[in-house]
Amino acid sequence: MLSEIFVEPFADMVAAPDFLMQVLWEGLVSGILYALIALGFVLIYRSSRIFNFAQGIMVVFAALTLVGLHEAGVPAWVSVVLTLGVMFVLAVVVERVVLRPLVGQPDIILFMATIGITLFLIGFGEIIFGGENKVMITQELGIPTDSVVFEPFGGLLILEQKDITAAGIAALLVIGLLLFLNKTRMGRAIRALGDDHQAAMSVGISLQTIWVLVWFIAGIIALVTGIAWGARAGVSFALEVIAYKALPVLMLGGLESISGAIVGGLMIGMLEKLFEIYWGQPLLGGNTETWFAFMLALVVLLFRPQGLFGERIIERV
Template sequence: MDLIYSIFVDPFLQMAGAPDLLVQTLWEGFVGGILYALIALGFVLIFKASGVFNFAQGIMVVFAALTLVGLYEKGVPAFLALALTIGVMFLIAAAVERVVLRPLVNQPDIILFMATFGLTYLLIGLGEAIFGGNPKVMIAEQLYLPKGAVDIKMLGGVVTLQKIDIAAAVIALAMIACLSVFFQYTRIGRALRAVADSHKAALSVGISLNQIWVIVWFLAGVVALITGIMWGARSDVSFALQVVALKALPVLVLGGFTSIPGAVVGGLIIGIGEKIGEFYWGPLVGGATESWLAYCIALVFLMFRPQGLFGERIIERI
């Protein structure tokens, strides 16, 4: 009886008794969810255009952030380092298309998936060789990202909003909105959607798959850079960030592998769900639920809607 009370009654009484703490938890979950959505967006972009699940997206986040910080440590001004890092991500996109995707075109999806595994460890080795393995401090102040906190009195208490979290949420939402508009209304965006629908049909109307793949991997690299800046500003820049990037997997399971709105909705469900679960139900299992709760939520979705909330239902006729 005590266990039932602890699971189904006490957490809700805590929410009602301290609504300011509930709002604080929801805000932190919202920020985390938006950043998870930004990571997932990199996976969605590549999967939509090439049908490849890019396991290397997580290390691309780390490599982009390390490149930015490493260039600044070499004496390059912050915004020039940012521009040069964007150039590096373009070079990586072009190299991946030429060395990985082009030779493996028309190969089974599992072959391309395993190729992204190889790319992951290549970038890990290259990053450690160039930048070392020690954590680095993100140059948030040099990029004029805000610091400090804002205290808001509400619901009989105080809710604290970190300014870097506000900036991260605004920048991530702006990035997602810009990419949505880009996909929907620009010529290249329409070409990307055509490639996503059918490679053969896109080729038949003169769309170059090679160019599209470079563009989409470059866009995924820019998303990785912004993600690395935001996550690095909230903690530090290290190879541990690629573990955070794996949270995109349950986000994709919830939202669907080809949906930008799905990435946002899935990210918010995971971000808010894991914060609420950690704060109110975590003590029942000794805490640290954030490391596994997202995957449990994804497992439940897989059992009832394996294509995700916004994914297309696949019907096979025999």
């Protein structure tokens, strides 16, 4: 038994390094998507202390809008632009209708409000786009669907081009976002607002403008995530559950840290895949991916309650 847990999996890894690489790559691709969703959470949390439960449904909503528009006869790239417009309108509406009247309320109230947004978007999305599954317009967007085959160590490694594209776009998005937050005055304003609303307003930062901006950026991230994930698994409301995978990522990475979200997302993506293939399937009957991330987060929380990268909060009592 002990050898099945502690020896054989590693022996397998060494025996078939090409397969190990394949597993890691698959995990990495899921991890990128977890990280992207977590990034949306972090961005909104940092600028407003709101835990945005609606981030997951925003992914679905963005993907549905894109596919829905294309089905209605709009060219693919025009649909992308229009979808961005829809996400912007959504940001404005959320700020006007939900956030502005609730300014200054306790965090939990705002959190509840985002659950309201989630439920609204589910209902609204179903009315407009219907409840059935759709296929992401991968080819129409010009995303290549072939595979690239490598032969490391005399084995076989197959990378799908759409996954490579997704990884590339995600990386660009992250780099852009980091530059934006750290190098521009708008970024400085966003960070300032997250630290202290009153002080931020007193130096001339407009709460309203920044909130719209941040929710719009979260919408852009949602669209990118929706396209990438939709290309792998189709577009349906079931996509929303991947948003819950962002929760353990956030527990690992901390709610405040962008690099935490990225590293946490990639780690969870790869670790859950490794665990599933080398331990879960042979020993536990498989399907461990549904719970592994949460277990891992729980263990981390036991030892580092602020997450692996979160800012340590020292409170004087």
